[in-house]
Amino acid sequence: MIGTEFVPLSLPPLLIGTLAALACALPGNFLVLRRQALIGDAISHVVLPGIVVAFLLTGRVSTWPMMLGAGGAALLAVLMIEVIRRAGKIEPGAAMGVVFTTLFAAGVLLLEQSDTSAVHLDVQHALYGNLESLIWLDALGWNSLLDPVALAGLPTELPRMALVLVGVIGFIWLFWRPLALSTFDEGFARSLGIATGPLGLGLVVIAAMAAVAAFDAVGSIIVIAMFICPPAAARLMTNRLSLQVAWSQGFAGLAAVSGYVLAGYGPLWLGYAHAVSAAGMIATVSGLILALAALFGPCRARLGQPAG
Amino acid sequence: MTQLKLAAQEGAAPVEDLSDIPLAIRGLTVSYGSDPAVFSVDMTVPEGAMLAVIGPNGAGKSTLLKAALGVIPKLSGLVTVYGQPIASQRRRIAYVPQRASVDWDFPTRVIDVVLMGLYRDLGLLGRVRRSHRDQARACLARVGMEGFADRQIGQLSGGQQQRVFLARALAQAADLYLLDEPFAGVDAATEKAIVTVLKALRDEGRTVVCVHHDLATVTDYFSHVFLLNRRKIAAGPVAKVFTQQMLQAAYGGRLSGGQIDRIAAS
Ligand SMILES: Nc1ncnc2c1ncn2[C@@H]1O[C@H](COP(=O)(O)OP(=O)(O)OP(=O)(O)O)[C@@H](O)[C@H]1O
Ligand SMILES: [Mg+2]
Numbered sequence: 001m002i003g004t005e006f007v008p009l010s011l012p013p014l015l016i017g018t019l020a021a022l023a024c025a026l027p028g029n030f031l032v033l034r035r036q037a038l039i040g041d042a043i044s045h046v047v048l049p050g051i052v053v054a055f056l057l058t059g060r061v062s063t064w065p066m067m068l069g070a071g072g073a074a075l076l077a078v079l080m081i082e083v084i085r086r087a088g089k090i091e092p093g094a095a096m097g098v099v100f101t102t103l104f105a106a107g108v109l110l111l112e113q114s115d116t117s118a119v120h121l122d123v124q125h126a127l128y129g130n131l132e133s134l135i136w137l138d139a140l141g142w143n144s145l146l147d148p149v150a151l152a153g154l155p156t157e158l159p160r161m162a163l164v165l166v167g168v169i170g171f172i173w174l175f176w177r178p179l180a181l182s183t184f185d186e187g188f189a190r191s192l193g194i195a196t197g198p199l200g201l202g203l204v205v206i207a208a209m210a211a212v213a214a215f216d217a218v219g220s221i222i223v224i225a226m227f228i229c230p231p232a233a234a235r236l237m238t239n240r241l242s243l244q245v246a247w248s249q250g251f252a253g254l255a256a257v258s259g260y261v262l263a264g265y266g267p268l269w270l271g272y273a274h275a276v277s278a279a280g281m282i283a284t285v286s287g288l289i290l291a292l293a294a295l296f297g298p299c300r301a302r303l304g305q306p307a308g
Numbered sequence: 309m310t311q312l313k314l315a316a317q318e319g320a321a322p323v324e325d326l327s328d329i330p331l332a333i334r335g336l337t338v339s340y341g342s343d344p345a346v347f348s349v350d351m352t353v354p355e356g357a358m359l360a361v362i363g364p365n366g367a368g369k370s371t372l373l374k375a376a377l378g379v380i381p382k383l384s385g386l387v388t389v390y391g392q393p394i395a396s397q398r399r400r401i402a403y404v405p406q407r408a409s410v411d412w413d414f415p416t417r418v419i420d421v422v423l424m425g426l427y428r429d430l431g432l433l434g435r436v437r438r439s440h441r442d443q444a445r446a447c448l449a450r451v452g453m454e455g456f457a458d459r460q461i462g463q464l465s466g467g468q469q470q471r472v473f474l475a476r477a478l479a480q481a482a483d484l485y486l487l488d489e490p491f492a493g494v495d496a497a498t499e500k501a502i503v504t505v506l507k508a509l510r511d512e513g514r515t516v517v518c519v520h521h522d523l524a525t526v527t528d529y530f531s532h533v534f535l536l537n538r539r540k541i542a543a544g545p546v547a548k549v550f551t552q553q554m555l556q557a558a559y560g561g562r563l564s565g566g567q568i569d570r571i572a573a574s
Contacts, residue, residue: 174432177432177433185409188403190379191379191401191403192428235415239416299415
């Protein structure tokens, strides 16, 4: 591929998409095993009121206030889910449903009531993000990767997504053992003195962080797909947690890269003039991987039903 | 560390010295909703005892163990382990939950489950060394499961899963063992293997508490019983407490007269 075209136009979105996929799939492993996978979906929607409030407060579209607003809304949602679940003694799924619809509705109402019509806050953006628009105009070719002046012009999404991925990896690495233990056998974990409540909350907050950052860069469709598809497919490939996580990262990277390439060139190969949405294609590929794993994965047989 | 002493219930009574008592519970009340599942229970487990917690389904046996360990919150009550607050004594306790409470589909192997028993030694980031693995394998061998180390846990039978849980508890090398229905759904051979291990623990001077359902084996297996039906019904050595009258009180009308006669006579 020619560097003068690839580096400014394709490299940044490719990297950002891959980082986002990895950052979501990693905590997704534990969320899927804890049957909390839809929390990523919920989070990526409840951030809407946060983004609108941030816009209303600052009066302009700028990334950091919106990220903060989105993060605040995600945290609020997590806390509301926990409070409702404990106070109402209802199952997590139902609590999530309540919070999810309430906050999303609040976001839509806010959006309608306020004068944000001039701003680019639409469904299209929320679903698919703007992966293709994350280009690096300062780059002239591969050499630009070593040029500090050009590097300063990188899309801010790239370092931010990388930072979030580092945070996610750090959390999972540090708390790997208690996370695995409390996911498998919470009663035993608590008898060892592990604070399973704060730990589970930490996991959800980390997942929310990844979801919000990815949502901003690549849209909610990737967030939902990456929280669920690579971990679920990886579970069908192995019976060991560490290998499952490794597989899930491989699948996430594969989906991001091949999805991006297919979206850009696939239609051309088929004789169509226009590329399709990269985010949509990445999500589609991850779904395809899950389907293949479900058909051919070596660990499909689930014998683990409680025998008692 | 200061000795934690519990005032007896009336408050005015003399302070108990519990430093030799592996597990002491005073006035424990636990509630999931409106009615308490366990109400104002006092329990004293003597050192070296093999104690059976007995009561009908829903009597609060699992709740009692879990609340004593801090696995679930309690409304009121005090718990000491060797006279100290439980938080400082976790290393000396091994807990085996009821088998159905666990996700057996979890991607992990038998050996990894046993290694979980070494969590307090390994800590957050400690590397699993060969010595740890050898220790875990030795525990598996004690329950006759050494050939299954690399199996996924979901691919075991119920009795084998129960043995693996026991091996994990052995790896903890605790002084006080709390087991919730270790004999539920296991065949005669596994039951015998588990009893042998538990008796060996007792012979080493450790203390064993089991939630137990099979009244017919209580006198064979245990030295003490604790009869529970939301409240404490009776507690003490088997010979004194395991009587027709006490069982009738614990189980209400749930046992037939013949059943009780047979058990109490044996
Ligand atoms: N998580 C829970 N939420 C609400 N109620 C519960 C919960 N766990 C137990 N209970 C209730 O508390 C009571 C005591 O339950 P527990 O599990 O302690 O009984 P048990 O003696 O262990 O019974 P079994 O012999 O069936 O194991 C029961 O009435 C049960 O319905
Ligand atoms: Mg029980």
